[in-house]
Amino acid sequence: MSDYPGLVALAVDVVTLTVRDDKLHILLVQRSIDPFVGQWTLPGVFLAKKWMGKEWEELTDAAERALESKAGLVAHVEQLGTYGSRGRDPRNHVVSVAYIAFAPDLGDPTPGPHVSDAKWEPVAALEGGWGLEGLAFDHNAIALDGVIRAQNKLEYTTLATRFLPEEFTIGDLQKVYEAVWMREIDSGNFYRKVKQTKGFIVPINERRGRAQLYVAGEATMLYPPIRKGD
Amino acid sequence: MSDYPGLVALAVDVVTLTVRDDKLHILLVQRSIDPFVGQWTLPGVFLAKKWMGKEWEELTDAAERALESKAGLVAHVEQLGTYGSRGRDPRNHVVSVAYIAFAPDLGDPTPGPHVSDAKWEPVAALEGGWGLEGLAFDHNAIALDGVIRAQNKLEYTTLATRFLPEEFTIGDLQKVYEAVWMREIDSGNFYRKVKQTKGFIVPINERRGRAQLYVAGEATMLYPPIRKGD
DNA sequence: TGAATAGTGTCTCTCAGACAATATAAC
DNA sequence: GTTATATTGTCTGAGAGACACTATTCA
Numbered sequence: 001m002s003d004y005p006g007l008v009a010l011a012v013d014v015v016t017l018t019v020r021d022d023k024l025h026i027l028l029v030q031r032s033i034d035p036f037v038g039q040w041t042l043p044g045v046f047l048a049k050k051w052m053g054k055e056w057e058e059l060t061d062a063a064e065r066a067l068e069s070k071a072g073l074v075a076h077v078e079q080l081g082t083y084g085s086r087g088r089d090p091r092n093h094v095v096s097v098a099y100i101a102f103a104p105d106l107g108d109p110t111p112g113p114h115v116s117d118a119k120w121e122p123v124a125a126l127e128g129g130w131g132l133e134g135l136a137f138d139h140n141a142i143a144l145d146g147v148i149r150a151q152n153k154l155e156y157t158t159l160a161t162r163f164l165p166e167e168f169t170i171g172d173l174q175k176v177y178e179a180v181w182m183r184e185i186d187s188g189n190f191y192r193k194v195k196q197t198k199g200f201i202v203p204i205n206e207r208r209g210r211a212q213l214y215v216a217g218e219a220t221m222l223y224p225p226i227r228k229g230d
Numbered sequence: 231m232s233d234y235p236g237l238v239a240l241a242v243d244v245v246t247l248t249v250r251d252d253k254l255h256i257l258l259v260q261r262s263i264d265p266f267v268g269q270w271t272l273p274g275v276f277l278a279k280k281w282m283g284k285e286w287e288e289l290t291d292a293a294e295r296a297l298e299s300k301a302g303l304v305a306h307v308e309q310l311g312t313y314g315s316r317g318r319d320p321r322n323h324v325v326s327v328a329y330i331a332f333a334p335d336l337g338d339p340t341p342g343p344h345v346s347d348a349k350w351e352p353v354a355a356l357e358g359g360w361g362l363e364g365l366a367f368d369h370n371a372i373a374l375d376g377v378i379r380a381q382n383k384l385e386y387t388t389l390a391t392r393f394l395p396e397e398f399t400i401g402d403l404q405k406v407y408e409a410v411w412m413r414e415i416d417s418g419n420f421y422r423k424v425k426q427t428k429g430f431i432v433p434i435n436e437r438r439g440r441a442q443l444y445v446a447g448e449a450t451m452l453y454p455p456i457r458k459g460d
Numbered sequence: 461t462g463a464a465t466a467g468t469g470t471c472t473c474t475c476a477g478a479c480a481a482t483a484t485a486a487c
Numbered sequence: 488g489t490t491a492t493a494t495t496g497t498c499t500g501a502g503a504g505a506c507a508c509t510a511t512t513c514a
Contacts, residue, residue, distance in 0.1 A: 005239035005240075005241075005276040005277075005324075006239075006240075006276065006277055006278060006279030006286070007237035007238060007239055007240075008237060008238060008240050008277065008286075009235035009236075009237060010235075010236075010237075010238050010240070010314075010325060011235075046235040046236065047235075047236055047238065047314075047325075048236060049236030054316065055316065055323065056236070056238075056316055056323040058314065058315060058316065059312065059314040059325070079311055079312065081309055081311075081312075082289065082309065082311075082312045082327050084240075084277075084288065084289040084327070085288060086284065086285065086286055086288065093285065093286040094235075095240060095277075095289070095327075097312050097314070097325075169465095169466085170466080170467090171465070171466070186503095186504070186505070186506080187465085187466080187467085188467080188468075188469085188504095188505090188506080188507090189503070189504060189505085191466080191467065191468085192467095192468090192469095192502095192503095193502085193503080196502095209465085209466085209511085209512055209513080210465085210466065210467090210510085210511055210512060211465075211466060211467090211512095212466085212467090223460070224457075224501095224502075227454075227503080230453070399492095399493085400493080400494090401492070401493070416476095416477070416478070416479080417492085417493080417494085418477095418478090418479080418480090418494080418495075418496085419476065419477060419478080421493080421494065421495080422475095422476095422494095422495085422496095423475090423476080426475095439484085439485055439486075439492080439493085440483085440484055440485055440492085440493065440494095441485095441492075441493060441494095442493085442494090454474095454475080457476080461514100462513105462514090463512105463513090463514080464511105464512090464513085464514095465510100465511085465512080465513095466509100466510080466511075466512095467508100467509085467510080467511100468507105468508080468509080468510100469506105469507085469508075469509100470505105470506090470507080470508100471504105471505090471506090471507105472503100472504090472505090473502105473503085473504090473505105474501105474502090474503080474504100475500105475501090475502090475503100476499100476500090476501085476502100477498105477499090477500090477501105478497105478498085478499085479496105479497090479498090480495105480496080480497080480498100481494100481495080481496075481497095482493100482494080482495080482496095483492100483493080483494080483495100484491105484492085484493080484494100485490105485491090485492080485493095486489100486490085486491080486492095487488100487489085487490080487491095
């Protein structure tokens, strides 16, 4: 750390994933300003120099602000990766720190400033692109990395419960795995597997129909993992 | 992506890991300029505005330049994460993109400009810190994240071969796993496991003593993974 | 009444861990 | 010869995948 620091514009973009109608969806916003007017992108903001009375905003705060200000949604985020290729922004050099958010069904988004529309876009089980090819900047690649990250994290973490409301059934949980992995799972095996993994889900004294309801347990990692195969 | 872009200084720091004397080591350099003169850090540079005749350097190029210019070493890098907390640099706000490099034993490093010394530091099997507590900036945390990342990637990728020269024995490979995971492995089980994972290692028509020599295969992912346990 | 969902049970195969055994090179 | 390393083999138990079966709720 020395030499001659060039100063760069730092953007923060968010891949927000949810499960609606038993299918994986990603949050997109439509730009109403240049560059790329009218095109769809991930919600993002520039890192603010002043924020809450302090110098410079934290990266995670910026990511949550992007979600809130562009789409009116609130969710926790975690870092995905940083994208700094030349030419990814036509104006000048912009490095973008991407975040990923896993949300339960939050309802429809509300377009914020500089955004003409906002929507949940289904992520289709297509080869390579998953139907995410039309985005501006390099947001196709970022969105793809986000989906892959989510698929992998379902294997070895308890992340799946973050797509669900407080109380859920094992069937609900199975549908999250099926939506994110885009494949069917044998429910008998899934029941056995999920119930024997201690700390993953905790039964409560309530049922929906004849289905037992559960809440998320305190575990964050799954040992052994639930393999998605291949 | 809109609003008011504040401009930040972007640093790139590298966690370089190797296995020497059957133990995991990390590359450190000693600063000869302010701030933190005399303290040890990860090698890093600021992203250059002009590089190879073009505007702005690529992030991975900057990471490899950090290794080369500060320690005289050449290795491939991959991204680890981005660190942007307020107060991580005493001068002003600096966001750092951290990279990780996995290298075979490259010999001793050569201190470059603004560096008074460079060394391979053993990563000890201590609780929490692994003996990496004395670094400047937030480089303790970055180094720790790098070691954990390496431990995890050995499970499900063929990364371990990147710590070895072209040709190696299964015993050599086992020592890499033992050094990075800091635990002993049963060699009988390890032999069986590694040989039945197709694409991981390929035998060549040569031996060292009575040990069969291998080269890395074309696989990058391991299915099923080699679990480190816990 | 029938279909979808919730949940249990069973069988087989693979694989991981523990550990024994053997063979050969190096000292 | 002795020791360390390389390599194969054997046994056991846990867990995954395939699939059958039952019970109950809802349309």
